[in-house]
Structure formats: structure tokens, C-alpha cells
Amino acid sequence: xxxxxxxxNRIPKLLRALHTKKGRAEHGLALVExxxxxxxxxxxxxxxxxxxxxxxxxxxxxxxLLRKAERGGIPVHELTRKAFAATADTATPTGLLGAAGVxxxxxxxxxxxxxxxxxxxxxxxxxxxxxxxxxxxxxxFGARAVIAVGGCVDLYDPKVVRATAGATFRLPLxxxxxxxxxxxxxxxxxxxxxxxxxxxxxxxxxxWPARSAILIGNEAHGLPPEVASRAGVRVKIPMPGRAxxxxxxxxxxxxxxxxxxxxxxxxxxxx
Amino acid sequence: xxxxxxxxNRIPKLLRALHTKKGRAEHGLALVExxxxxxxxxxxxxxxxxxxxxxxxxxxxxxxLLRKAERGGIPVHELTRKAFAATADTATPTGLLGAAGVxxxxxxxxxxxxxxxxxxxxxxxxxxxxxxxxxxxxxxFGARAVIAVGGCVDLYDPKVVRATAGATFRLPLxxxxxxxxxxxxxxxxxxxxxxxxxxxxxxxxxxWPARSAILIGNEAHGLPPEVASRAGVRVKIPMPGRAxxxxxxxxxxxxxxxxxxxxxxxxxxxx
Numbered sequence: 001x002x003x004x005x006x007x008x009n010r011i012p013k014l015l016r017a018l019h020t021k022k023g024r025a026e027h028g029l030a031l032v033e034x035x036x037x038x039x040x041x042x043x044x045x046x047x048x049x050x051x052x053x054x055x056x057x058x059x060x061x062x063x064x065l066l067r068k069a070e071r072g073g074i075p076v077h078e079l080t081r082k083a084f085a086a087t088a089d090t091a092t093p094t095g096l097l098g099a100a101g102v103x104x105x106x107x108x109x110x111x112x113x114x115x116x117x118x119x120x121x122x123x124x125x126x127x128x129x130x131x132x133x134x135x136x137x138x139x140x141f142g143a144r145a146v147i148a149v150g151g152c153v154d155l156y157d158p159k160v161v162r163a164t165a166g167a168t169f170r171l172p173l174x175x176x177x178x179x180x181x182x183x184x185x186x187x188x189x190x191x192x193x194x195x196x197x198x199x200x201x202x203x204x205x206x207x208w209p210a211r212s213a214i215l216i217g218n219e220a221h222g223l224p225p226e227v228a229s230r231a232g233v234r235v236k237i238p239m240p241g242r243a244x245x246x247x248x249x250x251x252x253x254x255x256x257x258x259x260x261x262x263x264x265x266x267x268x269x270x271x
Numbered sequence: 272x273x274x275x276x277x278x279x280n281r282i283p284k285l286l287r288a289l290h291t292k293k294g295r296a297e298h299g300l301a302l303v304e305x306x307x308x309x310x311x312x313x314x315x316x317x318x319x320x321x322x323x324x325x326x327x328x329x330x331x332x333x334x335x336l337l338r339k340a341e342r343g344g345i346p347v348h349e350l351t352r353k354a355f356a357a358t359a360d361t362a363t364p365t366g367l368l369g370a371a372g373v374x375x376x377x378x379x380x381x382x383x384x385x386x387x388x389x390x391x392x393x394x395x396x397x398x399x400x401x402x403x404x405x406x407x408x409x410x411x412f413g414a415r416a417v418i419a420v421g422g423c424v425d426l427y428d429p430k431v432v433r434a435t436a437g438a439t440f441r442l443p444l445x446x447x448x449x450x451x452x453x454x455x456x457x458x459x460x461x462x463x464x465x466x467x468x469x470x471x472x473x474x475x476x477x478x479w480p481a482r483s484a485i486l487i488g489n490e491a492h493g494l495p496p497e498v499a500s501r502a503g504v505r506v507k508i509p510m511p512g513r514a515x516x517x518x519x520x521x522x523x524x525x526x527x528x529x530x531x532x533x534x535x536x537x538x539x540x541x542x
Contacts (some may be wrong), residue, residue, distance in 0.1 A: 129400065140514035163518075187504050204532050218364045240531060242441050243411035246524065247434075248406045253521035254528045260511060261475050 001243045003054075007086030010052055011077045013095055015087040021154045029099040029170075030156040035065050040166030041100040042069060048099045049075040053084035056095030065096070102156050105174040107184040110145050112211060118259045119190065119213040120252060121147040121181065123227060127219055130154050132163020133249040134216065139167035141256035147174045147213070149181045182230060185213055193259075194223055194231035195251050197244075201235050203255065210260040213262040214255045274325075274349040278357030282322055282348045286358040286368055292425045300370040301427040301439075306336050306403045311437030312371040313340055319370045320346040324355035326367030326375060336367070373427050378455040381416050383482060389530045390461065390484040391523060392418040394451040394498060398490055399424050403434020404520040405487065410438035412527040418445045418484070420452045453501060456484055464530075465494055465502035466522050468515075472506050474526065479533040490519045 004011055017023030018031035029048055032038050041047040042065070046197050053063055066076050079087075087097060110119070122137040125131050131153050138146045143201050155175070161168050176184065185192055191209040195216050215231060217223030220244075228234055237246065237254055246254070275282055288294030289302035300319055303309050312318040313336070321340050321360055323333055338403050350358075358368060381390070391409040396402045402424050409417045419426050426446070432439050447455065456463055462480040466487050486502060488494030493516075499505055508517065517525070 106378065133521060136514055137517055137521050138512075140510040140512045142511040145365050165514065165516075165518075167514050237528065238531065239411040240413040241409075241411045243407055243436065243438050245436075246408055247413050247436075249518065250404060250408050250521055250524035253517065254525055257508065257525045257528070260509065 001078065003080050004083045005080045007083055009083060011049075012079060012083045012086040012205060015051060015099065018099060019088055019158065021157070024154070024156050027099075027262055028102050030102050031158045032098045032100050032161055033096055033158060034162070035061055035096060035248050037161060037166050037168075038096065038098045039065055040169045041098060042072065042074065044169035046100040046103070046169050047074050048101060050096065050098045051077045051079055051084070051087065052097070053079045053081055053095040056080045056084060056093070058094070061094070062096045100169065103173065104155070105145070105172055107147065107174055107176050107180060110172060110174060112188050112190070115210060116208070117211045117261075118143045118256070119147055120256065121149050121151050121192075121213045121215045123159070123178070123215055123223055124150045124218040125152045125216065125248060127248075128157045128159035129163045130219060130247070130249040131155060132160040134252045135160070135164040135171060135173070136167045137249070137253040137256050139164070139171045141260040143171070143256060145172035145174055147176060147181065149176055149215075150178050154268055171193060178227065191232035192230065194234045195233040195237065195255055196223060196228050196231070197236060198228075199234035199236035200235050203235050203237050203258050206233065206235055206258070208259060212259065214252065216248055216252045216255070216260065272349065274351050275354045276351045278354055279478060280354060282320075283350060283354045283450045285356040286322060286370065289370060290359055290429065292428070294372060295425070296424065296428050299373050301373050301432055302429045303369045303371050303432055304429060305365055305433070306332055308369060308432060308437050308439075309367065309369045310336055311440045312369060313343065315440035317371040317374070317440050318345050319372060320348060320349045321367065321369045322350055322355070323368070324350045324352055324366040327355060327364070329365070332365065333367045333528050348479055371440065372436060374444065376416070376443055378418065378445055378447050378451060379403060381443060381445060383459050384460070386390070387479070387533070389414045389483045389527070390416055390418055391527065392420050392463075392484045392486045393423050394449070394486055394488065394494055395421045395489040396423045396519060399428045399430035399488060399516070400434045401520040402426060403431040405523045406431070406435040406442060406444070407438045408520070408524040408527050410435075410442045412531040414527060416440070416443035418447060418452065420447055420486075426484065449498065462503035463501065464526070465499050465505045465507040466508065466526055467499050467502070468507060469499075470507035471506035472504050474506050474508050475531050477504065477506055477529070483530065485523065485530065487519055487523045487526070
């Protein structure tokens with residue numbers, strides 16, 4: 001295939017459109033940057049196509065992925081520098097981009113099977129780096145899914161995808177309103193474990209229920225009282241120091257670590 | 272005092288200079304943005320002066336701090352919009368900036384007193400948001416100090432200071448080469464606890480020594496083998512999931528949480 005030269009070609013235009021939530025919703029695709037994230041999307045059979053610019057990319061870095069994609073029947077588009085610039089990709093200097101299918105599940109599509117199940121629910125998390133880091137941690141600690149509740153940042157925002165380090169394509173992601181989320185936890189007997197600076201239960205003392213959804217609130221404001229008051233347990237991470245609070249992604253990571261420890265060492269023994 | 276109008280005035284010029292490491296070293300001052308960080312610097316008696324722009328700032332937000340500073344004898348400079356723009360502050364729309372004294376200690380200035388002491392050491396951490404988040408967590412979990420080892424981001428970079436949420440002004444910060452750090456840990460009987468994906472000890476099983484320095488490696492490459500091999504213990508955070516690793520700041524937060532738990536609940540009982 002000859003290189004795409006025109007910025008008006010549908011490929012650079014499509015990649016540019018994927019910078020916006022509207023564009024992603026319209027095409028059902030998300031923008032993925034960098035060889036590692038793209039390799040994860042490919043492994044998950046979610047990669048729709050690749051676009052690369054030989055004038056920008058380090059061929060030694062990108063060629064293995066390009067060849068693997070081509071062997072898998074994934075279209076690979078070569079773009080001139082001018083056409084590549086039109087993708088409006090400013091964050092990565094790698095000269096390699098791709099589009100991957102967006103999968104946002106409904107709560108009812110999430111499996112509740114197993115002796116111990118942990119979900120991570122984000123409530124009005126606005127920072128894409130935080131949201132992505134939390135998805136990465138949830139994947140590392142074997143959570144079942146991540147659920148965006150209320151007005152969270154779009155989990156397929158390119159900055160979120162980048163911060164997940166590939167977890168976007170391994171872990172089920174879901175979106176719900178607070179009312180939907182609450183109804184689902186009730187119906188499925190999933191306990192809401194709210195991270196809350198005013199919580200009465202100290203995290204190391206928590207008796208984890210079989211099915212739990214760790215709930216993390218907004219970076220600046222935490223969980224609103226009407227939300228925190230509906231949680232099954234409000235848990236405080238013990239902090240003897242002087243800082244008022246932890247970064248939201250750090251708090252989520254500690255909660256997931258503690259949830260995973262109870263699974264591997266708790267009285268129930270196995271997962 | 273009349274408002275400063277000229278971008279060539281020493282105050283906007285000084286604030287602009289504090290965006291660079293060279294400027295900070297020359298003046299012994301760091302740039303602090305936003306009312307919360309500035310209030311923390313003031314409370315710690317580290318605030319050198321404030322600069323604000325009435326055309327930009329929300330007076331209701333900034334006035335309490337301005338008055339408190341003036342009562343404490345801290346100079347408050349009023350800048351016109353043009354002079355304020357010359358401070359090159361693009362990150363905060365609050366119209367309020369300040370300069371605070373840089374304190375970077377030597378290792379020999381750090382206290383080793385107490386039954387249980389935890390330090391957090393960063394090895395070649397490059398992302399300012401990560402470094403700041405780690406300082407915030409270290410403060411929250413009562414670590415004694417944070418030590419930048421090797422080629423870390425400058426701990427007084429404005430982006431680091433912002434991410435610490437004020438902890439910059441509460442927690443001792445130190446800087447050292449790897450050789451200095453190693454010599455100090457040996458002399459002070461401080462065990463290096465390295466966070467290492469290839470570690471043999473699982474974090475929940477770790478018997479924490481009385482004096483420990485948690486060592487966190489670079490975001491992309493972790494700890495180099497010649498560094499990790501010098502650690503007293505190489506600790507792995509148990510991760511049953513598919514992600515290859517955690518974000519460095521999340522890993523640091525989990526290590527600090529675990530260190531703090533042993534202090535509050537371990538056989539030694541008290542701190």
C-alpha cells in the first residue's frame with residue numbers, strides 16, 4: 001500500500017476524531033499510543049488498525065509489532081509526516097498509533113461467580129492519570145472489573161488508556177449511574193467498601209465480605225456524604241502522619257492490596 | 272505598596288527563575304502555587320513572600336491567606352495582570368503564587384532516633400507527579416524523611432511540590448548519591464527494603480527491621496540489578512493479576528502502608 005499523504009484521508013481524520021469522547025462513541029474505537037499498549041490491544045484481539053510514520057518511528061522498535069499485526073490480518077497504514085501530524089498526536093514521539101475497540105459493559109454483564117470477588121468502583125474521578133493508574137492496579141491485584149460511577153473521566157480517554165499500561169485491554173470495564181450501581185450491588189449482594197477519611201473501620205481490621213466493591217471518591221472532595229452513607233462499610237486507611245489524605249490512586253492501590261491479601265491468606269484459604 | 276506593573280521588576284523575574292533548577296539553587300527558593308500549598312508553607316515558617324494578581328485571583332479564596340501572611344510579617348506583592356503573566360505560571364489559574372525556602376538535608380542530618388524508623392528512598396524517579404505523590408504518602412504514613420537517590424527529578428520542581436499537597440513543607444527531604452546512601456545505611460544500620468518484581472520475600476511476610484529505607488526504582492526500568500542486589504531484602508508485592516507491575520507511586524504507597532501497620536500492630540507494639 002502506498003503511504004497516506006493527505007491530512008484529509010480518512011485514517012488521520014479518524015485518529016484525530018478519537019481524541020474526543022464524541023468521536024470515540026461514534027466510531028466505537030479508542031486511540032492507543034506506544035508499542036506496549038498496542039501490543040496489549042493486539043493480544044486481546046481488540047486492535048482495529050495501526051498507523052505509523054517511517055519518518056518519525058524507530059523502525060527497530062515498531063517493526064516487530066507491525067509484522068505481528070500484519071500476520072494477524074490487522075490493517076497497517078503508513079503515513080507521511082504531514083499526514084501523521086494531522087492525527088493530532090502530541091503526546092508520543094514514537095510515530096506509531098492505533099485504534100482499538102471500545103468495550104464498556106453494563107453492570108449486569110459482570111460475572112459474580114467465585115468465592116471472593118472484588119470490584120473497583122470510581123466515583124467522579126476526574127484525573128485521567130489517576131483513573132488509568134487505578135485500572136492498572138485493579139488488573140494487578142486480580143479485581144474482577146473496574147466500574148466508572150457517576151461523572152467520571154471517560155475510561156477510554158487516551159490519557160487514561162496510556163496510564164493503564166495495557167490493563168484497558170485485559171480487565172472488564174463498566175459504566176453506570178450511582179442509582180444503577182446501588183441497585184446492582186443490592187441485587188448481587190455486593191458490599192460497598194467505601195474509602196473514607198471519616199470511616200470508623202480501620203482497613204487492616206476489615207472483615208472482607210465475599211463480594212465487595214471498593215469505592216473511591218473524587219480527588220478533591222472525596223465521596224459525597226449521601227454516597228458514603230450508603231456504603232456497607234466506611235473504611236479508613238490508618239495514617240499516623242500529618243498529611244490530610246492520600247492521592248486517590250494510592251488509596252485505591254492500598255485497598256486492592258488489602259483485598260487481595262485476605263483472598264490469599266484469609267480463613268477461606270483459596271480464591 | 273503600589274502594584275508591580277513591570278514584567279522586568281525583580282519579583283516577577285524571580286518567580287520566573289524558580290521554574291528552573293538553576294534558578295531555585297541560585298536563590299534557595301522554590302515556587303509554590305495555590306492557596307493550600309502556600310498555607311502549608313506559611314504554617315511551616317518556610318514562606319518567603321507571596322505574589323498575587325487582583326485581576327485574576329478570587330479574592331474570597333486568597334484574602335484569608337494574604338491577611339495571615341501579612342500578620343506574620345511575610346511580604347505580599349500585588350502584581351498587575353501583565354506583571355503576573357511574566358511569572359510564567361501557566362498551571363494555576365488562582366492568581367496567587369509564592370516562594371518558599373528550599374531545605375534539602377544531607378543524610379547525616381536525618382535523625383535515626385526511635386524504636387521503628389522508616390525512610391522512603393527514590394532511585395532515579397523521573398516523573399514529578401510520581402515523586403510528589405510519594406512524598407505525600409510518606410508524610411501520611413509517618414515516614415521520617417524522603418531521600419532522592421541518584422538522578423531523581425528535583426524534589427523542589429513546582430510539579431513535584433504541587434503533587435505533595437503540602438507535604439514538602441512538613442517532611443524532611445534529602446538528596447544523596449547511591450554511594451552516599453549506601454554508606455549511610457551501613458553506618459546507621461538502616462536496612463534497604465527494595466521494591467522489586469523479582470523479589471523473593473512477599474510483602475505481607477516481611478519482618479520489618481527497626482530501621483528501614485524503602486527503595487523504589489525508576490518508573491520504566493525499576494531498580495538496576497547492581498542496586499537491587501545491594502538491598503537487605505528484595506520485596507515483591509503479591510499480584511495475582513495479569514498486569515506486569517504497579518505504578519511506582521502506588522507501589523511506594525503500599526510499602527509505606529505495610530511498614531506503618533507493623534509499627535501500630537507488630538510485636539513491638541509502640542512506635
